[in-house]
Amino acid sequence: MLSRVADSIYWMARYMERAENLARLLLSTQDLLLDAGAEAADESQFWGPILMTTGDEDAYYAAHPVIDGDTAAHFLALSQKNGNSILNCVRSARENARTIRDQLSDELWECINSLRLFLESPEAAEMHKSQTAAFYEKVLLASYQFQGIAASTTPRDESWHFLRLGLCIERADKTSRLIDTCSAISLEMPPSPLARPLRWAALLRSCSAWHAFQAYSSNKLDPVKIIEYLLLDPTFPRSVAWCVEQLNRTLVALCGNGRLDEMKAPVRVSGRLLAHITYLTMKEVLKEGLHEYIDRLQEMLNDVGQTIFETFVLYSDVLTPEQELSTAAPAIIPGAFHTILSSDIQMQQQQQQ
């Protein structure tokens, strides 16, 4: 498979997963606000942490002086200006898909293209205003449809593996960020017997883990148990441990296991992370400090991502020493890179007959 194609599949999957996670987070926040009663009057304490989780605080404050619920929800869901809004995530996913649509099943392409057409339509804006929950549910449903079509139409070759890599890395990243944000605010907040458990319940919901956790733990809404479940449980498909296990498995399928001295870098790096998280205890996490630990975990996840990029996208350059090339080959830029092509290239692309 072309390195560029692998890169686009990976980013298409990441952006779809990002859009899905955001939709679920917004839906669970909305539920939380309805349950929180009088406390919800101060909207900024609910929306602030969400903007922190998605990393869009600066972008938000650049456009709006204060946080109010409707503005924040719109900013995260449908704003053109927010690069990480659901709308823009789906657009990025779709642009990546468009460059490689010859590699995708027609059904998969149409699913992603239909979602983007919907999000850009006036109906979507109206629906977000008047039936907010239904809007998020529609996005979630489209993402599940995407996963389902991908699973039932993608050959189990490299296409599939790069889809999985994008999905698992993005999901591990988002779950760990959600844990981080939720625990931070829950500890800082004034002790309110009502709001605290609600927040933990919302965390579970934003990871689709409410029912699974109820069945798993008899100790309802114990924060440590919740964190343990979302971080370390090997069976729940949105836990960090599960994602890491899938990452490693996928990389082994891509690279082969091989002898120790032939082991490829992605297998080694992801295997190390898998061993780490498999044998980790909550006691150790809390001793290090949850926030500090999650910072470190994110670094380790980034390492895996970087190694994947270097191995599969820059690989051919490594195989081909510079001096053998007739001229220096242009560097490949990671991640949805055609969207940042220079205007010169765009212009030349358009000039062709």
Place this chain on the structure above:
Amino acid sequence: MSSLFDDYQPGSFFDEMFDSPAHAREHYSGITGSIGTLSPAEYAARQRTADAVFLRQGVTFTVYGDTQGTERIFPFDLMPRIIPRKEWERVEAGLIQRITALNLFLNDVYHSQHILNDKTLPAELVLSASHFRPEFMGVKVPHGIYIHICGTDLVRDDKGEYFVLEDNGRCPSGASYMLENRNAMKRTFPGLLQSLPVRPVDAYGSMLRETLAHLAPPGVIDPNIVVLTPGVYNSAYFEHCYLAKQMGVPIVEGRDLLLKNGRVFMRTTAGLQQVHVIYRRIDDDFLDPLVFRKDSLLGVPGIVSAYQQGHVALANSIGTGVADDKAVYALVPKMIKYYLDQDPILPNVPTYLGIEPKECDHILANLDKLVVKAVNESGGYGMLMGPHSTKEEQAEFAKRIAANPRNYIAQPVLQLSRHPVFVDDHFEGRHIDLRPYVLYGDRVRVVPGGLTRVALKKGSLVVNSSQGGGSKDTWVLWDDE
């Protein structure tokens, strides 16, 4: 019984469907009975369904000069254009004759130039074509074939006579719309296609692949074929992807390819993989910054040299644009006579050359009656439609022609044939042309039909998608009914 076509006026043009008001030609009788019985609302509903499918599938082209990068569907009119068998057989024979002569001409021009040396064609005109590539003199190309994929534009005049308008021997586009239009018809009018002996077009992908595989360097049994696209911002990117998918081959950009030991490789997740045949949709000028435009950001440095050495094949070959020059076009009938000793089956549109002083005078004296075209423009640009032009536009063109007569030709305004097109809630006549696709590999293959393009604006004669054109499915029948 009332019919959707009751009020249709064929007008004073050659109408493809009606030979007089309310009387359909024989080969259309199969569909007047079925489509004609629909109510306007029913027909409009089917049209909307087809449009929605195109949009959802992303069967679109990019509109340039629009910062949003807007993608539009190429407007599709459901009413099919039908060509009876006998008529098609003549067209097909004419197309095969023409591409054969063009390939003989290109091989001659890039080698011994007999046709120029014995003054059958004027050397100064041919060699001054801006797409003539002196770099390719004496270069042997696989099997001596230069044009592998040709999209000849045909029009019919007010008597229904077919003429060749352009040859398009560089990178003709539109084949994907031909295929998608048929798919749309299958979904919208399944019964109709079943009941009529319509020749299928869906073999185009495999025909194209066979044509390309034929070019592989000697000894390569299972060649790696790729489609080379300028990239996602090109208006035809959908088509590039579509054709790659139909053929089951990768679509690559210039930056995916590199040269090593004189051979072309693509960067893959498993390292470098050699490429043997490239269906390139990038213009000659941008193909290789070492040979042509140095500022090209789309090309592959060294690819031309790999082609010259026979390590990789390109389709179409480099330098075919010399035959696309609109002044050289005027000489094709002479080429047919010279190389094949035949008369052209499909005539040219009468053409006046700016480079011939007498003809140039005629052009300048008749700017208000003629269509003037710059020899290297396409897509409906660089044109003066005499009868629809203002005095100022005519004066502007007169100046340009006088400054560079070689660069201009003129043709009489053809009253292109018309076809019923659905407008709001009824049918109106609109001018159409036809672009059949001709493939030249181990043998010449012509897809039955092609892309019928429609000038959707009332009275307009310009069918190009960039100028408000649309398209129709084209049905070639097995048997005359």
